[in-house]
Amino acid sequence: MSVLDKFFTGDKLALAKVISHIEDKGGQLPQLLPKLYAESGQAFRIGLTGPPGAGKSTLVDKLAIIYHDTDNSVGIIAVDPSSPFTGGALLGDRIRMQNLAQYDNVFIRSMATRGSSGGLAASTGEVAMAMDAYGQEIILIETVGVGQVELDIADSCDTTVVVLVPESGDSIQALKAGLMEIADIFVINKSDRPGADYIVSEINMILEGKRGKNDWDYPVIATQALNDVGLDDLYRQIDKHRQHLTSTDNARWHRRHKVETDLRRILGMELREYISKHLLTESALNIYIEHILNGESNPYQVVAEIIESLNQDKS
Amino acid sequence: MSVLDKFFTGDKLALAKVISHIEDKGGQLPQLLPKLYAESGQAFRIGLTGPPGAGKSTLVDKLAIIYHDTDNSVGIIAVDPSSPFTGGALLGDRIRMQNLAQYDNVFIRSMATRGSSGGLAASTGEVAMAMDAYGQEIILIETVGVGQVELDIADSCDTTVVVLVPESGDSIQALKAGLMEIADIFVINKSDRPGADYIVSEINMILEGKRGKNDWDYPVIATQALNDVGLDDLYRQIDKHRQHLTSTDNARWHRRHKVETDLRRILGMELREYISKHLLTESALNIYIEHILNGESNPYQVVAEIIESLNQDKS
16 A cells, blocks of 8 residues: 555555655655645645744644544644754654644644745645645644745635734834734734733734725734633634635635645745756856856846746747 | 946935835846946845844944944845835834934835745845945844745845844744854843843853854854943954954855855746746736636646746757
8 A cells, every 4th residue: 555545544654754755855746746736625724923932832732622622633734944953853842742642633743944945835835735635624834933934824824823922022013024914813822911901902903904994803812822711712713714714705716816825836846946956056056156256257147048048949 | 327327426315216126126127236246245244133022123223333433334224024004114114214314324224025935035135235336335134033034134144143132932942943053143132131141041052062063153142232232242243253254264165155145046036037927927827727726737737837838948
């Protein structure tokens, strides 16, 4: 029985292997991915993002258990641009995985930064697709930080939850971090700390204009994930957002948006591959660099020549 | 007199116009950029990054004044993935610019997220190049957050300073954020707050292994930017790192690395342009999406066909 056969019979180890294939960019990937794609599309993807230390992991784990308890299978992807020099998953992740191991229908995977820009957002999408094809009904994607990769990942989710804490700083900082546009739902976690009411009302104020222009009301929820406060409310709001997305008015737009996001993500990934295989091979790169350092060329000229070589035969 | 002629006579307004051209991707850009490149390469680029609320803006402004007072011209680029729905520069930026306006040789520019992933890192590089060509000797690039774009920008800087605060959380969070690898210098700002000594010694502990393998000692500096504490020390360490990079052992490697970074950045940018013009035009995209939604195709097949069309004529 092949790994993929085992995968489709619900073998958890096969799922883990398929995800490793995706991360390692194994040779069979071009055959594998379309098969996974064909079986995917049923899962609901929830992205949780926010600054480090906001308590996202706890929130994600507690949400996973709520979904588990309401008879949903759950996949968790913890996107973790961790250090190569610590070598792999950090202690916190291991403890976390042990805690979740008791829930049979909850599958957790940590993703670390590998290689160059764009790769992480791309493979996160594939891993989510694998979990989806495997049959996990709810996929929770947790990202640290507020960079472009996180924004791209959020864009590929159905519902995006932005998690802040009272001491996240004033709302200008949240605005700066680009978090306001991507959030469907705001969570102020650790809301027993001083300043929680203030940040809730401040975010509500900022959202006023946006609420008027949309038929979604961007709720702001105070939680204390560690003390199980506010989690049911969060669960209900996510469900409400899901109904909003699948309403007659929005369903078609939402489906198109998902396909476009997939298409751009996959094209970006394959182009990077194409560049390093055909356009900027190690040896070509060395020659280009020498020419530029000698003053015989400049990076713009080199790139123009490369693009020209693509263009040539299309006219 | 053309804008570029004015630019090279040191007209500040012309610099601002050239930067706007870069941001707007104006039609003359293909002619403009190689000219800027030819005149650039003298400036020293310092990246400052860290979580929102760490006091990076204050630190950057104070550093800029130190460089100004030691007779260096300074360019500041504040990379600010700010909200499209607030419409442009935030109040804080305006106040800041007014404060710096009294220093004649300090030029500040805010950059906001525009369009898709990768675009921000790309145009930040071009803006830095423009300031470099204009003659600014020190370029300070300030980024919010810890995502891939920020890592890419850091990679294009000569010296990268990671700014944390005592309440940034334990060092595992800093590790998670991918900040440990990119930092040449660590700053613990707001070091009058509780926990500063603890985080300094924790980061020092984490760095021990890395220090042994390199000939740079990754200093950790406690600062209070608002109270002018530790800034001279930071200034000296940046200067020391600059000497380290330009030492006989490292200079050649460092120059090659800069050219490679430029090349990859420009190629990525031009390929994105090429794709949206030739491969994924609005109308092509609509057809692809319909085919995928009908089940006649899937995103992997579509992308394979697009890549194939690049490949075709290269065999």
